[in-house]
Amino acid sequence: MKKLLPLLIIFQFVISSFVFASGTIKGTVTDRKTGEPLVGATVKLKSKDKSFKASTGVGLDGSFVFKNVPAGKYEVEANYISFEADETDVAVQDGAIANVKLSLKTKEHALSEVAISGRADKATDQSATNAQRRSPALLNVVSARTIEASPDITIANVTQRVSGVSVDRSTNGEAQYAIIRGMDARYQYTLVNGVKIPSPDNKNRYVPLDIFPADIVDRLEVSKSLTANMEGDAIGGAINLVLKDAPDDFTVRANLGTGLAANFFNKGFTKFDHSGSLQTSPRADGRIATGADFTTAPFHYSENKVPLATIAGLSIGGRSANKKFGALVSLSYQNTYRQTNGTFFSTEVNPANNQPLVTDIEKRNYNIQQQRTGVITKFDYRINPANKITLDLDYINLTQNTYRFSSDTSLELGRAGIGTGRVSQTYRSDRTIQTIKNGNLHGDHKLTDNFRINWTAVYSKATANEPDRAELNLNTGRNVQADGSIVQAPFTFDALKAQSRTFAKNSDEDKTGFLNFIYNPVLFDNKVELTAGGMYRDKTRHSSYDEYDLRPGAANTAQTFNGNVDANTFDLFNTQGTPTNALNYDFTEKVAAGYGQVKLTTGKLLTIAGLRYEHTSQGWHTQADPSIEGKDGTIKYYDLLPSLNFKYQFNEKQDLRLSYYSAISRPNFYELVPHTAGDPDALYNEQGNPNLKRITAENFDLRYELFPKTLDQLLVGVFYKSINNPVEYAIEKSGTSFVLRPENFGNAHNYGFELDYTKYFRSFGIRANYTYTNSKITTDKEEEYRNDQGQVTHRTVQQTRSLQGQSKNIGNLSLLYRSVKNGLNAQLSFVYTGARLNTVSPYLDNDIWQKGFTTLDLSADKRLFGNLYLYVKATNLLNTPYELEIRRPYPTDAVNVELQKAGENTAVRKDLYKQYYILGLRYKL
Numbered sequence: 001m002k003k004l005l006p007l008l009i010i011f012q013f014v015i016s017s018f019v020f021a022s023g024t025i026k027g028t029v030t031d032r033k034t035g036e037p038l039v040g041a042t043v044k045l046k047s048k049d050k051s052f053k054a055s056t057g058v059g060l061d062g063s064f065v066f067k068n069v070p071a072g073k074y075e076v077e078a079n080y081i082s083f084e085a086d087e088t089d090v091a092v093q094d095g096a097i098a099n100v101k102l103s104l105k106t107k108e109h110a111l112s113e114v115a116i117s118g119r120a121d122k123a124t125d126q127s128a129t130n131a132q133r134r135s136p137a138l139l140n141v142v143s144a145r146t147i148e149a150s151p152d153i154t155i156a157n158v159t160q161r162v163s164g165v166s167v168d169r170s171t172n173g174e175a176q177y178a179i180i181r182g183m184d185a186r187y188q189y190t191l192v193n194g195v196k197i198p199s200p201d202n203k204n205r206y207v208p209l210d211i212f213p214a215d216i217v218d219r220l221e222v223s224k225s226l227t228a229n230m231e232g233d234a235i236g237g238a239i240n241l242v243l244k245d246a247p248d249d250f251t252v253r254a255n256l257g258t259g260l261a262a263n264f265f266n267k268g269f270t271k272f273d274h275s276g277s278l279q280t281s282p283r284a285d286g287r288i289a290t291g292a293d294f295t296t297a298p299f300h301y302s303e304n305k306v307p308l309a310t311i312a313g314l315s316i317g318g319r320s321a322n323k324k325f326g327a328l329v330s331l332s333y334q335n336t337y338r339q340t341n342g343t344f345f346s347t348e349v350n351p352a353n354n355q356p357l358v359t360d361i362e363k364r365n366y367n368i369q370q371q372r373t374g375v376i377t378k379f380d381y382r383i384n385p386a387n388k389i390t391l392d393l394d395y396i397n398l399t400q401n402t403y404r405f406s407s408d409t410s411l412e413l414g415r416a417g418i419g420t421g422r423v424s425q426t427y428r429s430d431r432t433i434q435t436i437k438n439g440n441l442h443g444d445h446k447l448t449d450n451f452r453i454n455w456t457a458v459y460s461k462a463t464a465n466e467p468d469r470a471e472l473n474l475n476t477g478r479n480v481q482a483d484g485s486i487v488q489a490p491f492t493f494d495a496l497k498a499q500s501r502t503f504a505k506n507s508d509e510d511k512t513g514f515l516n517f518i519y520n521p522v523l524f525d526n527k528v529e530l531t532a533g534g535m536y537r538d539k540t541r542h543s544s545y546d547e548y549d550l551r552p553g554a555a556n557t558a559q560t561f562n563g564n565v566d567a568n569t570f571d572l573f574n575t576q577g578t579p580t581n582a583l584n585y586d587f588t589e590k591v592a593a594g595y596g597q598v599k600l601t602t603g604k605l606l607t608i609a610g611l612r613y614e615h616t617s618q619g620w621h622t623q624a625d626p627s628i629e630g631k632d633g634t635i636k637y638y639d640l641l642p643s644l645n646f647k648y649q650f651n652e653k654q655d656l657r658l659s660y661y662s663a664i665s666r667p668n669f670y671e672l673v674p675h676t677a678g679d680p681d682a683l684y685n686e687q688g689n690p691n692l693k694r695i696t697a698e699n700f701d702l703r704y705e706l707f708p709k710t711l712d713q714l715l716v717g718v719f720y721k722s723i724n725n726p727v728e729y730a731i732e733k734s735g736t737s738f739v740l741r742p743e744n745f746g747n748a749h750n751y752g753f754e755l756d757y758t759k760y761f762r763s764f765g766i767r768a769n770y771t772y773t774n775s776k777i778t779t780d781k782e783e784e785y786r787n788d789q790g791q792v793t794h795r796t797v798q799q800t801r802s803l804q805g806q807s808k809n810i811g812n813l814s815l816l817y818r819s820v821k822n823g824l825n826a827q828l829s830f831v832y833t834g835a836r837l838n839t840v841s842p843y844l845d846n847d848i849w850q851k852g853f854t855t856l857d858l859s860a861d862k863r864l865f866g867n868l869y870l871y872v873k874a875t876n877l878l879n880t881p882y883e884l885e886i887r888r889p890y891p892t893d894a895v896n897v898e899l900q901k902a903g904e905n906t907a908v909r910k911d912l913y914k915q916y917y918i919l920g921l922r923y924k925l
Helices: 004-019 125-134 146-151 153-157
Strands: 022-032 042-047 052-056 062-072 072-079 086-092 097-107 108-111 115-116 141-144 165-169 176-181 190-191 217-223 237-243 251-261 268-274 299-302 311-318 327-351 356-384 387-410 421-448 451-480 486-488 499-519 526-552 569-573 586-601 605-622 631-649 654-665 685-687 695-706 713-724 727-734 737-744 747-760 764-784 791-800 809-819 824-834 836-839 849-850 855-864 867-874 882-889 906-913 917-923
Touching: 022 042, 022 072, 022 086, 022 849, 042 062, 052 062, 052 086, 072 097, 086 097, 086 713, 125 146, 125 217, 141 146, 146 217, 153 165, 153 176, 153 217, 176 237, 251 327, 251 867, 268 356, 268 387
Parallel strands: 022 097, 190 237, 685 737
Antiparallel strands: 022 062, 042 052, 042 072, 072 086, 108 115, 141 217, 165 176, 217 237, 251 311, 251 917, 268 299, 311 327, 327 356, 327 906, 356 387, 387 421, 421 451, 451 486, 451 499, 499 526, 526 569, 526 586, 586 605, 605 631, 631 654, 654 695, 695 713, 713 747, 727 737, 747 764, 764 791, 764 809, 809 824, 824 855, 836 849, 849 882, 855 867, 867 917, 882 906
């Protein structure tokens, strides 16, 4: 032991010398004007003798740290885009911590002998938080940096990360429409740079958000309350896409990636030939169709064994030397392949006991290719410090090619046991092209120190074209033979619709003008802003629809299908299409609006009060038979929409907001025209209702806001909505069949609670939100039963239920990691959406519900060198299904079939999508 003691002493001395031979530098970097930390700023450290150099970045909480810095004197310098560098000297002592505070000043540019400050980057998390705090309305904001780091590549998917927002998904499993606070997508509108845009959707006013690639925006804003200067048809809220802007300095950003769905690991993607199909209906060209117009090319299928996606983006922008002129061009392209496998059950109601009765089981397989393109151009010219002109020119396109195979087996007709029954099969090839073109010219003019005006002239056009949706309809059966074996019957063509060829086209054109006056006097030492303005929009919607039926050729009506459709012959049944279909219509809508608003600051209280007037004039003309009710129609009405917002600022970090606003929701054009048609994937055909009324609502919000640090936040709020004449789709009897028909359903109430929490540590962060929503509406239902005499009859009863699309519980949790030193970012995102009402049944307790579900997504990026990053995204890691059910038990004596379990809820639909993976490179300059 005595021999070891000197060695132990020496060892302890060496370790102590190593530990205390260096010190630590900690600090923060802030905006000199606002005092806000500059997250992402670069901090460089170098010794006075230049023997030691290091660099790091400002972390998520606004701080930086240098560890194991040798004792000595150093220079610390901070840099951030659009800011002047700042530096300071610091001395490091052994074992000590040196604290440094750096503040950066915004760059200034000479413009006509007046200093113009550089603009903060609107794409940062900090800019998003500031926009949220400054907004007069209740607002949630997602920055471009957050979007870039997320697993999402479309705007629709981004919205599900916002508190209180859930999404409706399309056939491929991707988000398509947003539901704000349990209010269906009809109760909101979509803005681009603050201006409402038309929708290419063939049914709805609201825009399918999956048309927008996620990398074209600086930030995404979700407004949950309105002020008088906002359009009034947003009971649920508004979604605003703030597109990329010209940066102060020359900037280039690019990304290139590829992806693959897990469905294609073991099998290929089925595609069809659309090159030979007509792009418009023969009737649209003013001619009589012939069988030769309809080639069999759409039924020629091939396989892409490895359908790799292409994800690409390029953004270039900057300003002239004198900073007067700015320009930006942003391009985005996505080409993805997805597959969906589903099971669907047709149901009726048993007249004897009001229980659901399953009549058919249908297997569906979808192969979907989506090509998404975005071209964003923005130009601005600063004439002088008081006058600025901005021009936005945008083009968005989503082209979708869908192959669908379905096999429908009757559980009643020809059923003699498992695996038997009558079977119908359908092959469908469908190509849809949706586009949005938007031109926006905007001017800001400061006429005096306290008076300014702004104006906007907008032309927008949205189109959708579904040329030659081709269906091949076959019949067969699986029959039990005398020896007990099951034999597959030959495939024959449907006698009335062996082939169905559909042409659907619609356009929605807006011409809109805005003019606003802003006056800022000072009254009794209080800040006042008086605003008045107006808007006029002329909207024209055109829809055309033709369906052609081809039947088995007269020479051989009993011909069979052997897999090659070219071996069969067909005769065209209706050479003129369907000219009297009510979906051939023109619809006009003219909205004139004016408003007045006062904004008053007294001490810590900000008050915004306003009144908006909107006059709506609608008219439509259809090609339907003159005997059809609602063939033509006109509707005129006006609305007075008051709003009142209070914001009380306890201190610089705490606010309390109280909001009231009145709003409306106009019916969709498609709903007003007297058609009977619908989505071929829907459970039922849809029928129009020319007697629909607009929806009105009174909305109340209370929210507490705490911002302890730049990016940290706690938002706690409650809301209440009283809704008059809500529109919902209900299943109704029409002749001998059922249809989905929109109806006004009396009055409804929607209320809830929101919690939104964000906390960042140096390298770690957590974003979480939870929303509870409850809505109530009471409607009449039919109940089928046997009376005391044993006769089947029915009675009308009232039932209280929730609104369609409303989930009681919605939750989001994102776990974040960011290491500036290692250039590594990672995010794990959970989303929970509770059960919600999907379809309203006319029968008691037979509504169709979507089950609650949880999704898990992952994303990460790693700096390779310089400004080059490798990124990965993985979505739907849990392979979460889309499931519909009727909350009535499946009968114990019913057919034994997959997914149905006796005594449990009756299954209606289940779709599976599997995981999707993306790998790519991103470059930033």
